[in-house]
Amino acid sequence: VRVALVGQSAGAATATSTPGRFARVAIAGFRIPTLEDDGAVQVLLRDPLLVVASEGDGVISLLPKATGSFGPSPGIKATVDALPVAVARFSTARQLFDEIVAVSEIEAQEIGATSQRRAEELRTAFIAYEQTASAQSPADPLPCHISFLSSRTNDAMVDVLSPLLPVARALSVPVLDFDVYARTRDSDAVAADLVPAVVAWLSRVM
Template sequence: MPIFADASPLVPETSAASETPTRLQQLRSSAGLLPKNCAVIFAHGYLGSRFDMLHLCERLASQGFVVAAPDFSEGLSGAVSELPRRDIVAELLAKLRRAWGAQQFGIVGHSAGGGTATVSPGPFACGRVAVAGLAPGYDDPDPLLVLASEGDGVVRLERVLQAIPSGTPCVEDPGNYDLSKKSGAVLLRRGLKDGHQAPCHISFLSAETNKAMISLLSPLLPVARVLEVPVLDFDTYLELQDSEEVAAATLPLIEDFFCTNAAKQ
């Protein structure tokens, strides 16, 4: 049963809210869901939105995680706060504890959200996942999963390689990732769609999100090219359109990563 906490109206400010965590735990127990009192935060990238990886959020929620997806100030979906990302994450952690009964946490982010996932104060015992973006200097004890692609024209693979902690095991095929290791990286160097290059920066977003962006932004692409406005690989994605293939290859790993760490708590 998907359980979302990405909007405050979902938890009314009444006495009924205090009963919500108990009801959620009863639902999880009766459904045989694995994570207990675990929540995952999704952090979108620059000019992104809380819906960017809705396919991942829904997948994690269906496994029993409470999933929280905030809007940050530089997003496109109507953020109402100018607070720094760090402050928003801290407030969200407090709310998840208070209103949803969460005791253990994970965090996943795309692009700039990958940086958010690696620098936000924890602990995040269920793990941190950085997709197409990673802040350098990570030395936190929390488990870390990094996903990056050689086809990313925004956050280059070389930049990610420089930021990955020394000694981190790296594989090129998500199916070869060793979940017995505390941390690791998947570096995609080949296309996941026949006849195409490795995934681009926004290939990791949901197909629904990218379809909406194609509808909205395609008419503006010629103008952006003339003005040399960065388009975050949108032009490359128009040729690739490989979100579904990327999701099929990577989402099961992210889910297993969080579930494996949650089971240890």
């Protein structure tokens, strides 16, 4: 595999459904094209796969939701749980990065069987930011749907949309967590941990 597809939200579906051989990264959105179609599942799972999701995401939920702006959802966590393959799970991007470093150190010590097993386990990985599993406090909230995008883009969009957000909330118009991001402004903090982890993971599996 020499090419990676990295997508966020609807782009995550593109990353996981595009035909071909790729390393696939789905951020803030993951749905197997047709979970009932075993062929589609196997095509997806033959490639390295990293899924990133957050309990703080108010658009595409990590956990099951009976109702929401876009209807009921089984949640990304349940979708990952349904994959017919072992999944390496992490509660933060930093944990994934540290595991990759540990595998590299084991390889440097030429502990072949151990490093090979741990490296293979990383082929399908899942970062799930959860309040119960995270050391973060309510004062340091979990990433929202757009926290994974660049701060320059998000800040510009919030500046433009801020006057409209109260009206949108009053009318129950989905605002894709822009109202949440307007309070947290956490894109840079999220990227500081996530980008190195994704790059390190891609370096391992490609």
